[in-house]
């Protein structure tokens with residue numbers, strides 16, 4: 117495992133950083149050559165034009181990522197546990213799946229998909245709970261060169277259908293139901309509803325998990341356990357070009373339509389492996405646990421691909437932090453003697469709000485590294501994590517990155533580079549951040565503040581938005597031409613450490629989930645009584661942000677409480693419960709510019725508690741409504 121590309125000291129980090137920026141091609145050529153198996157080597161390491169943008173890493177190379185995550189480990193690590201699976205219900209048995217077993221299950225699933233007609237290049241949608249079959253399915257797609265599109269199992273039928281239709285998936289995998297705490301989500305029912313408007317889907321594979329009764333479409337539906345049992349456990353890995361698509365993963369955008377971010381085989385593999393090993397400083401005997409869901413990028417990169425390509429033992433947890441009680445995470449840490457623990461600030465804040473005895477009553481002495489991801493972590497939560505969980509001896513890696521970046525971009529390296537509370541700190545080797553001012557000029561001196569861009573390609577970057585390259589260019593490469601624009605605001609201190617301050621666009625992060633305000637507005641506008649709506653985020657103690665919806669109605673509602681309930685229901689139904697507004701205010705008008713654009717800036721201020729200081733509102737079309745909205749604030 118020792119490698120000169122994995123820093124063990126601050127000096128190593130500085131040296132790697134320098135090499136990766138002075139001669140990036142040489143750096144990635146050597147890392148990729150030494151650390152992976154390729155079926156064929158590349159002609160060029162990097163070709164790019166960030167204006168188009170066009171980015172190609174390892175052009176001409178061929179590989180299969182599953183050979184790097186599975187086959188190559190078998191001779192030495194075949195009997196090592198690859199995945200520890202911890203069920204939702206603590207009374208059900210844990211599974212320890214070895215690398216050998218994982219390979220054979222992935223092969224079976226791959227052959228099952230082939231027997232159902234799957235081919236290289238097909239898009240396959242996975243709408244599944246956090247069960248081992250989800251891991252098998254992801255890797256099985258990669259094995260046969262099908263492009264997986266995992267949709268988080270909390271999304272509604274409409275959101276699922278939109279994603280299936282956007283990618284024209286021909287196969288969907290789901291389960292009869294999913295356990296989440298004391299609830300069962302009827303995944304098959306939701307999938308059935310979605311599939312009624314998805315003509316591209318030929319087959320639906322259903323895992324039996326909750327034993328819930330399901331409707332059956334005999335032409336279309338098959339049981340996983342029946343097909344899986346018939347399938348052989350050897351399956352040759354499909355030869356993929358480095359730039360072939362590996363997966364699509366949808367993330368919210370500033371227009372209503374989610375963006376299908378496309379990641380490719382070679383660069384993504386290299387980036388997730390490099391960042392996993394450097395940031396977490398994984399050692400061969402470590403038990404590593406990332407609490408994310410595979411439905412999000414963190415689960416893709418740091419439950420599956422990164423850890424598995426590094427031969428790690430990765431824990432996959434089906435449940436939620438509060439079931440059966442707020443001690444569940446710590447019980448699992450104790451039970452499996454977890455060494456590296458990676459979670460989100462929203463989870464940390466909700467655990468912090470619970471009784472301290474939940475943490476104190478468990479043996480957390482195996483922990484040596486803690487991590488956080490998904491949104492800025494506030495100082496109080498950072499300190500609680502450091503003291504109550506890390507007992508002040510675990511480095512905390514605050515990892516800043518995005519669905520679009522494929523893997524971690526700015527973070528300390530555990531125990532190797534220094535931490536600073538609430539700072540993501542230094543860029544990973546290979547990452548060249550730039551802070552831009554309002555005029556689009558890079559701010560070079562420290563301290564600095566502005567918008568965060570990345571000015572040079574890195575292997576894990578998304579290559580396009582599925583089916584809409586122009587939107588990709590517009591969203592990420594047009595604001596600061598020649599640079600990737602992250603959509604985040606940031607500060608850099610006198611020592612060059614970065615602190616991410618939050619989104620500067622119309623995306624709100626609620627409990628770590630990215631939500632596009634336009635998508636929520638579109639859903640609310642479906643209510644027959646709603647005339648117009650404007651959705652903004654406002655600070656929330658546990659969730660980080662919450663959703664505040666301002667609504668105007670076609671005529672005066674008879675019962676405001678009923679209307680509010682119906683609006684919440686329509687959002688749940690069209691997007692999913694994660695997008696429900698916490699506050700809904702009925703207004704007689706929304707502040708607009710003379711060109712008719714809703715002034716969300718003013719509404720954001722009102723939602724977060726400011727009742728004056730709105731700047732010059734005299735140029736608004738309807739300045740009088742501002743005062744009314746501010747005085748009726750909820």
Ligand code: WTA
Pocket residue numbers: 367412413414488489490491492493514515516517518519520540602603604616617618619625628629630
């Ligand atoms: C935010 C999650 C501050 C940021 C991997 C980013 C963070 C968005 C951090 C991407 C962090 C993520 N500190 N903010 N450590 N990590 N973010 O696509 O606003 O779900 O743009 O990817 O989360 O969210 P996404």
